[in-house]
Amino acid sequence: MKRLFLSLLVGIFIVLTTNNISASGKTDDFFIKESFVKNVQEALLEDHKALTARMSHFIKVIRDKNIPNCFECSLYLIRETLNSDGETQLVAADLAVKFSPDLPEGHLHLLMRLLKFSPLSGGRILKSTQGTLKTFFHFPPRDAFFYSILSRISKGCIIFLLIFFLLVFFKYPSALIHRYMHLVGFSRFYAFALLLAVGAASVVFVTNEFSWIIVLMTGTMFFSGVAVIREKIVMHTVLIVCLFAEAVMILTGVNESFSVDKETALRNFKAVYSPASI
Known part of the structure; x- marks a missing residue:
């Protein structure tokens, strides 16, 4: 059985x-x-x-x-x-x-x-x-493409503000020099020392992509003191856009390594509409 x-x-x-x-x-x-x-x-x-x-x-x-x-x-x-x-x-x-x-x-x-x-x-x-x-x-593979857009916006804002600072300097040279000397108490020694310190700090800061924000914020505060209202609006608006782009990249982990790099993600995204791109 x-x-x-x-x-x-x-x-x-x-x-x-x-x-x-x-x-x-x-x-x-x-x-x-x-x-x-x-x-x-x-x-x-x-x-x-x-x-x-x-x-x-x-x-x-x-x-x-x-x-x-x-x-x-x-x-x-x-x-x-x-x-x-x-x-x-x-x-x-x-x-x-x-x-x-x-x-x-x-x-x-x-x-x-x-x-x-x-x-x-x-x-x-x-x-x-x-x-x-x-x-x-x-969709996860879009992260690299999304970050690449934010990175380009941020870099565009940085270049724009630097050029704008230069234009404001050539427009109000006397007012800016007077403002700077007033800041250091009209002392040539302190003026030279502060200029050297700011220059060295800027070189250190710009080696890191995200530290550009500190340089831009300092420049915006200084040049806004002599700029007219419309120029202030332009500088602060571009600075806010740059801050937003950098903040999103930092908070969402842009420093993490992605399985798909930015250029590959962009090429894959365009491939459907442009067969020649692949």
């Missing part, structure tokens, strides 16, 4: 194991790249309705298997339909979003297609804009 029971258990185990192995060895057409590519190319030879019909099968497969995104599917659809008619591009862009709801390129491409081929569809444009912004700020 025991042998019969054990034999039955072993038999059941073998059957279940065999079924699992055979099931895991099965590959859906969805996971075969050639099948997906073939369906897309054949659909493009017909019309946008054929593209929708053929892709609905693949979308159903990834939904049934609880696969959140198929980035390759989305990017391939976008690239293959860049030179198609407007209706086909719109359909392909919408399918790209369905294949990869978390891919910023898909949402941005759909938004660009809507603006170009269907500018009066306000509701869809608004929804696509929201999707673009949401995925852009939540």
Whole structure:
């Protein structure tokens, strides 16, 4: 009796194991790249309705298997339909979003297609804009690209303020010299010593990208003393923008090493719209 029971258990185990192995060895057409590519190319030879019909099968497969995104599917659809008619591009862009709801390129491409081929569809444009912004700020590989934008804004503000300080100096040289001498008590010794100390400190500070802020804040405070109101507004506005950009980079960990460098992230982001960029 025991042998019969054990034999039955072993038999059941073998059957279940065999079924699992055979099931895991099965590959859906969805996971075969050639099948997906073939369906897309054949659909493009017909019309946008054929593209929708053929892709609905693949979308159903990834939904049934609880696969959140198929980035390759989305990017391939976008690239293959860049030179198609407007209706086909719109359909392909919408399918790209369905294949990869978390891919910023898909949402941005759909938004660009809507603006170009269907500018009066306000509701869809608004929804696509929201999707673009949401995925852009939540998709990890966008961090390096986002930081690169902030870095360029910060550097632009630094260059602008330095040039602006120079223009203010040439506009009010006498007033600035008088203000500086008043600051040091009209002592040539202290004037020279303070100038030397400020120069040395500036050299030390500018070796660190974030320390430029201290130099800019000091310069803004000094030059604002002789500038007119509109010049003060310009200096303080640019300084605030620079402070904001630097603060965001510092608080979000810009010093951490990213798996994708800034230039690669920018190139990948543009690749969908400019095939020559890769």
